[in-house]
Amino acid sequence: MKLLETVGLTKKFGGLVACDSVNLHVEEREILGLIGPNGAGKTTLFNCVAGFFPLTSGSIYFNGQDIGRLDAPARAKKGIVKTFQIVQTLRLMTVLENVMVGAFCRTSNVATARQEAEAVLEFAGLVDKRDVLGAALTIADRKQLEVARALATKPKLLLLDEVVAGLNPTEIQVALDMVRRIRDSGITIVMVEHVMEAVMSVSDRLVVLTSGKKICEGTPQEVSCDDGVIKAYLGERYHARSQ
Amino acid sequence: MSLRQQTLTKIAQKWDMATITRWGVFALVVAGALVAPLTIFKAPFHQHILIMVLTYGAMATAWNIIGGLGGQPAFGHTVFYGVGAYITGLLFVNWQITPWIGMIAGGIVAVLVSIVIGLPTFRLRGHYFAIATMGTGQILLQVALSAKTITGGPLGLPIKVLPQGLYVFQFHGTKLPYYYIILGLFGLTFLVQYLVQQSRLGYYLRALKESHEAAQSLGINTTYQKLLALGISAFLTALIGGFTCQYLLFVDPVHVFAMSVSAKIMLCTILGGVGSIYGPILGAVLLLTLSEGTRAWLGGQGRGVDLFIYGSLILAVVVLEPFGIVGIYRKLRSRLVRRSKSETA
Numbered sequence: 001m002k003l004l005e006t007v008g009l010t011k012k013f014g015g016l017v018a019c020d021s022v023n024l025h026v027e028e029r030e031i032l033g034l035i036g037p038n039g040a041g042k043t044t045l046f047n048c049v050a051g052f053f054p055l056t057s058g059s060i061y062f063n064g065q066d067i068g069r070l071d072a073p074a075r076a077k078k079g080i081v082k083t084f085q086i087v088q089t090l091r092l093m094t095v096l097e098n099v100m101v102g103a104f105c106r107t108s109n110v111a112t113a114r115q116e117a118e119a120v121l122e123f124a125g126l127v128d129k130r131d132v133l134g135a136a137l138t139i140a141d142r143k144q145l146e147v148a149r150a151l152a153t154k155p156k157l158l159l160l161d162e163v164v165a166g167l168n169p170t171e172i173q174v175a176l177d178m179v180r181r182i183r184d185s186g187i188t189i190v191m192v193e194h195v196m197e198a199v200m201s202v203s204d205r206l207v208v209l210t211s212g213k214k215i216c217e218g219t220p221q222e223v224s225c226d227d228g229v230i231k232a233y234l235g236e237r238y239h240a241r242s243q
Numbered sequence: 244m245s246l247r248q249q250t251l252t253k254i255a256q257k258w259d260m261a262t263i264t265r266w267g268v269f270a271l272v273v274a275g276a277l278v279a280p281l282t283i284f285k286a287p288f289h290q291h292i293l294i295m296v297l298t299y300g301a302m303a304t305a306w307n308i309i310g311g312l313g314g315q316p317a318f319g320h321t322v323f324y325g326v327g328a329y330i331t332g333l334l335f336v337n338w339q340i341t342p343w344i345g346m347i348a349g350g351i352v353a354v355l356v357s358i359v360i361g362l363p364t365f366r367l368r369g370h371y372f373a374i375a376t377m378g379t380g381q382i383l384l385q386v387a388l389s390a391k392t393i394t395g396g397p398l399g400l401p402i403k404v405l406p407q408g409l410y411v412f413q414f415h416g417t418k419l420p421y422y423y424i425i426l427g428l429f430g431l432t433f434l435v436q437y438l439v440q441q442s443r444l445g446y447y448l449r450a451l452k453e454s455h456e457a458a459q460s461l462g463i464n465t466t467y468q469k470l471l472a473l474g475i476s477a478f479l480t481a482l483i484g485g486f487t488c489q490y491l492l493f494v495d496p497v498h499v500f501a502m503s504v505s506a507k508i509m510l511c512t513i514l515g516g517v518g519s520i521y522g523p524i525l526g527a528v529l530l531l532t533l534s535e536g537t538r539a540w541l542g543g544q545g546r547g548v549d550l551f552i553y554g555s556l557i558l559a560v561v562v563l564e565p566f567g568i569v570g571i572y573r574k575l576r577s578r579l580v581r582r583s584k585s586e587t588a
Contacts (some may be wrong), residue, residue, distance in 0.1 A: 050460065076462030088457035090450055101450045105462035108443045153461055 003028045003188050004049065004080075004147045004157055008058035011041075011048050011212075018044040020085055020212035021058060026157065031183050032190045033203030033220070037232060041212040042192040043085055046159050049190075050082040051075040062157070076105060079156030083146045083163060085192075091135035098134055098145055102152030105201040117152055124148035124178060147178065152185075158182065160191040176202050200224065208232065280422050287354075288539065289420040292488065294425055294523075296531040298483055301429040303511035303523030304436050305479035309472045310509065311447060311513055311518040313451030315365075317377030320508050322360075322383060323353040323477040327484025329387065332400045332494045335411075342412035346485030348422035353481035354474045363474045365466045368455075377502070400494040401556035406545040421490050428486060431523070432479045436520055439475065448472055449518075480508075510553060516569025525568045530556070 004026040011019040018041045026032050034042050047053045051072035059068045067075060070208075090098050090207060099117035105115050121127045124144050127135070137145065143163050150158055160179065164172045179202055183189055193199035194225065199206070199220075206223040208216040210232040216223055221231055301318065310317045331345035332353050340348075360379055364372040387394045394400055407414045414420040439445050447468045451458035456491050458465050488494050498504070507530070515526025530553055537548050564570045 004452065052456070052459070072459040073462050073464045076460060081462075082460055084456065084460070088454040088460075090453045090457065092453060093446075093449055097446065097449075100457075101446050101463075102461045104443045104446060110442065110446075113443070113446075149457075 001028045002026070002061075003063060004107075004190075005061045006045075006049065006058065009045070009055060009060065010057045011053055012056045017212050018049065018147060019209075021145070022209070022212070022214050024207055024214060025219070026190055027205075028072055028188055029186060030204045031179065031181065031202055032188075033199040033206040034190055034192045034209065035194075035196075035199055035206060035223075036209035039211075040131070040209040042061060042209055043161055045191060045209070046082050046161055046190075050080055050159055052082075073101070076153055076155075079161070081150045081153050081155040081157075082159035083150050085110065085161040085165070087139075087142045087146045089134040089137060089142045089145060091133065093134055094131050095134065095137070095145055096121065096130040096143075099126075099149050099152045102149040105153035110193055120148050120152045123181070125174070138178055140167050140175075143167065143175065143177070147175075147182075151182065155180055155187060157188045157190065160189060160193075164193060164195050172198055246424050247511035252397050276426055280419055287418055290422055292532060294418060294422055295535055296527050297422075297425040297429045297435045298487060298490075299507060299531050300524040301425070301432040302379050302480050302508045303515070304429070304432045304520075305476045305483070306508045307512050307518065307520070307523045308436055308439055308448075308479075309469070309476040311512055311522070312440060312452070313448035313469060313472045314518075315473070316370065316373035316375045317376050317476070318509070319378075319380040319502075319505050320476070320480050321500055321504040322356060322376065322380045323480035323509045324484040324504060325380070325383060325496075326353045326356055326385070327481030328488040328494045329484075329497045330395065330399065330481070331488045332402055333393070335402060336400065341410050342485060342489050343410075344423035346482050349485045350478040350481040353477040353484075357473045357477035357484070358470060362466075365469045365473075377505075380500050380502065380505065381465075384496055387496035387500060389417065394494075394496065397496065399496060402488065402492040402494075404492060413492065421486075425483075425486055425490075431482075433469065433520070433524070435475065435479060439472070440520055444468060444471060452453055470553050482499060510557055514556060516567035517565075519566070519569040522567055522569045529568070 001173055003027045006024050008021040008023060009019055010017070010021050022045060034045070036042055044053065048055055051070055053075070055068055055085055056198055061067070062075075062078060062080060067078060067080075070078065090101065091205070092102070096114070096117055099120050100113045103113040103116040103120070107116070118127075121130055124147065125147060126141065126144055129141060134142070134145070147160065163179070164175045167175060176198055179189060179191065189228070191199065191203070203220055205217065206220055207214060208223060208226070210228050215228045215232060216226045280293060284290055284293055302324065306317060306320050311316050327346065327349035330349035331342050334340040334348060335342055335343040354381065361372070364375045368528050388397050390396070404415075405411045405413055411422075428552050439448075447458065450461070451463060451465045451468065455465060484499065485498075511526035511530050512523045513526065514530055515524065516522030533552055533556075534550075537552060541548050560567050564574075566573070
């Protein structure tokens with residue numbers, strides 16, 4: 001069952017085509033990795049799907065429904081939530097309050113929101129930091145919090161933008177473990193990631209973007225052997241087989 | 244453990260020393276506010292200062308909802324103040340409608356004005372909202388000055404003096420009823436602010452103040468939440484406008500639509516502590532005592548000295564302690580706590 005499908009998704013910034021008629025779909029309960037060199041249009045694609053950028057052309061279907069005209073908050077209510085590459089921790093609010101803001105997406109009751117936020121903190125392993133201000137967190141904790149806050153909105157589709165970038169190997173394992181546990185709880189995940197070990201090990205399927213175009217799609221195994229992908233990453237000159 | 248013991252420990256847990264102290268201080272302040280004009284501040288001039296403190300305290304508290312909690316640059320709250328005053332005055336002068344209803348009507352009109360300002364500008368980033376709030380004040384000032392047949396133009400709108408009573412909202416010879424009414428209005432504003440802060444709206448405002456994008460990504464319709472906060476703030480400010488109309492028995496267009504009123508409202512909050520629920524009234528106590536006090540003590544010679552003094556105060560706050568009086572208090576407290584800890588260790 002396709003949870004998300006984009007058809008000819010195109011986003012232009014003036015003359016620059018950031019996403020060039022991208023067709024992609026996400027199956028329910030899978031982890032889809034989105035990779036590609038810097039400037040390939042991965043984050044732009046996320047922003048289009050999450051409703052932060054209006055599309056230049058093309059359409060987006062979520063659960064079979066055209067959501068192209070909904071704004072970001074409306075899409076979050078539908079169940080599409082993205083985290084930010086540059087973490088948007090609410091610095092003047094505590095960890096618990098940060099997550100409560102997410103939980104308010106499904107309830108207007110403060111006590112309920114607090115309970116749900118506490119459950120999410122438990123899940124994310126942030127319980128002992130619940131009363132710490134956002135400003136006082138390490139980058140690893142902020143990335144965890146970013147995910148926890150998005151989880152609290154009870155999404156169906158979670159778009160994770162570089163959640164392990166800048167973390168040390170131990171922290172990466174913790175983060176990846178959480179990604180798997182999120183999927184096991186029934187949430188579909190699309191993740192943009194540059195750390196190849198991470199994205200290869202956790203993804204069910206990969207989509208590769210270069211200069212706004214989808215050049216390859218398949219299992220991590222297939223993608224890592226694909227000629228086009230290797231060329232895109234290494235360049236024509238260093239691509240061993242093309243010599 | 245018996246049931247009685249359980250309930251007792253529950254009560255003991257809920258009422259620890261900090262909570263008892265907090266409620267004790269709160270009760271003392273309320274009692275003090277109730278008896279102050281009957282005991283220490285019997286002189287009409289002193290009572291006038293108290294009324295001004297509460298008037299600006301209430302408006303600053305209302306402003307704090309959108310400007311402090313929500314962090315929106317609402318530079319023109321005098322618009323709502325003026326609308327409240329004019330609607331209350333006009334309804335009474337033309338149709339003898341009691342100012343109590345007039346105040347609420349003024350509040351409703353103020354909410355409509357806030358929607359007109361907020362709906363187009365809250366969608367945009369940057370300073371459009373700030374400019375719109377300032378601009379609306381100037382437009383309404385020109386309207387009030389030109390529509391002479393309705394508003395009395397530059398001469399203002401005098402309220403007909405009638406035999407005193409609660410219904411006509413007029414009291415002659417004593418300021419006490421005005422004091423208790425404005426105390427009640429301040430109480431209402433403070434309560435609303437507290438409830439907003441504790442509710443989902445309060446969390447949403449704090450979130451969108453820090454990061455618009457994070458807020459939107461979490462399903463917050465930022466435009467709607469800001470409109471809601473501005474509407475609540477506008478309604479409360481208009482009530483105070485209606486009160487002032489009855490207190491002065493005169494609506495002066497240049498006063499009620501003056502930029503300086505907006506500035507004073509914001510300065511009270513900034514001086515006291517932006518975003519804190521006690522900040523606005525603390526700022527109002529300091530600022531209004533200073534400005535009304537210096538104006539009286541220095542008489543005609545001292546014109547503008549009050550502005551000079553609180554201009555310097557604001558500079559000091561911005562440079563030394565951006566969270567104002569509340570910020571100074573918090574720093575002192577944490578220093579004391581640290582010292583007592585190191586002594587016991």
